[in-house]
Amino acid sequence: MPAARFARRKAVAMIAQDGFEAFRQFLLQRKRRVTESHELIYRATTASEAGFTADDIFDRVKDRQVSRVSVYRVLNYLVEAGHLTTSVVDGRTVFQRQSAPW
Numbered sequence: 001m002p003a004a005r006f007a008r009r010k011a012v013a014m015i016a017q018d019g020f021e022a023f024r025q026f027l028l029q030r031k032r033r034v035t036e037s038h039e040l041i042y043r044a045t046t047a048s049e050a051g052f053t054a055d056d057i058f059d060r061v062k063d064r065q066v067s068r069v070s071v072y073r074v075l076n077y078l079v080e081a082g083h084l085t086t087s088v089v090d091g092r093t094v095f096q097r098q099s100a101p102w
Contacts, residue, residue, distance in 0.1 A: 019046065019083060026081040037066045041074040045084065051094040 020042050024034050044060040045052070058071045075095055078084040084095045 023078065023081055023083060027077065032077070037061075037064075037070050038074055038077075040064055040066055041071055042078065042083075045075075045078060045095065045097060048097070051087075051089070051096045053092055053094055057095075 020039060023038075023042055027034050027038065040061050041057060044057045047060070048056070054068075054071050054075055057075065058066075058068050061071065062068075075084065079086055079095070083098055085098060087094050087096070
């Protein structure tokens with residue numbers, strides 16, 4: 001793997017970790033539980049450079065026994081926390097990562 005590509009992946013991983021901690025604090029402040037599903041869904045959103053739908057995220061995490069309802073709930077929490085934005089494209093809600101609101 002080229003050095004620049006490795007450095008980018010390492011930087012993205014560090015941002016993802018810091019971002020999850022900010023999201024975790026957001027949930028705790030609102031008296032919400034923080035579960036493994038929350039982290040799995042959060043990580044799935046950071047793995048995408050482009051916009052994605054709830055179905056895209058569900059496809060990434062469904063083998064880990066995460067329900068579709070949990071995906072929608074966590075995506076809404078991430079929007080509320082300022083980690084994601086939404087837009088409607090062809091009648092579907094598309095989520096996009098914010099550039100480091102934390």
